Amino acid sequence: MIISGLEQAIIDRIIAHAGTGAGKLGYALTVGGYGGEFDTDQELASAAVNFPCALVLLKEIGAGVDVGQGQKVRLTYTVFVAAQNRRNEAARRRGAAGKPGSYQIAWDIRQLLKMQMLGFDDQIDGLVPGPVQSVINGKSNNRSISVYACSFSTIWYEDLSPVSDEAMGEFLELDVAWDVPPLGNVQPPLPTAEADARDLIKPRESNP
Template identity: 30%
Template sequence: MIIAAVEDQIIARLTAAFAGRLREVAHRPAGTDVATLVRSLLRAPGICIAFQGWQATERPDGTVAAGWKVYLIAANASGEAARRRGDDATIGAYEMLEVAARVLDRWRPASAAGAAVVTLAELVDAAMPAGLDPASFGTSGRSAYALTLAVPLLLTGPDAGPPPTLDPFVTFHADWDVPAHGNVTPPLPAAATDAADTITLPQ
């Protein structure tokens, strides 16, 4: 499963980048509302990621832009400023954002069809569903931000076969038929032409 493989690679890369400074890096079910997601990460500071689906792209053929949300949850009993900026003992949300963006943006997972792109960084509070109290993040001693990550994936199935390949473009040949038409006919190259060009490209 290519989605699970890329998800595991994202988790492994983040785990290595933070080198033990987080208490948890894990995945969560897609569609989990923000408040539940933040509460579920009991071992903050930590990161959880959730697959968001994909959008079709024009090139290369068969490729989609798969999306993940990377939630960065900071915790610090010293207050809101310490949760954002960190202190001598605990990493803050700002540093978590910078480290995660640096190691994920332009990185190519082994199972992907191209490089990942961090398309957005946002404060999670602003995205909370209506009716939920944003102050609950403050009273719980947590601050939450999210990165949106787009990863190109080549979707293949058991009947799709390998992706198409093209041989190197080495030689261009053209047979020209100048009016009145008719002496350049298939099969080509023609036996008699008005003009011909053959170009061999350097390799």
């Protein structure tokens, strides 16, 4: 499914570049799906958030525009970036003592994702950075944090061919790419073009 697949691909790309070393952001970063952690003080109080972090959410599936046998649909994702620093508000935003601030994380995520297709080259255009909005800048539930919502959008080319009732919800295909240690050549985004071993299961074709 393009919706969840693209969300996971965004998460995977950020994870792949978090940490230190060649091609990395230069700092550790907790990455995952957004679960409402910053919606309210109560949500933040009950959430086990490790800072700094980047949490991803599908924000909107836009209205479609007809193009031949399909339509162009705008998909918008939000990456919530957050930093914690007890020094002061400026340190939370700008960083201090070797810790990244929310500005640095937002900038890095923007550079990391812009115009990426993340393995969906035949289905979407590149991700386009959009508005960055302040969510929290100060103390929330006794946590000194700075949170920004970074928007990214793309155009999805949706096939409008009807799906039969029999095929709806049917398990059609399982693609398993095996990474055999110590080769370690299977990297996100998945499915990978090359794998140490691969199982491709198509129940409908195997059992006509």
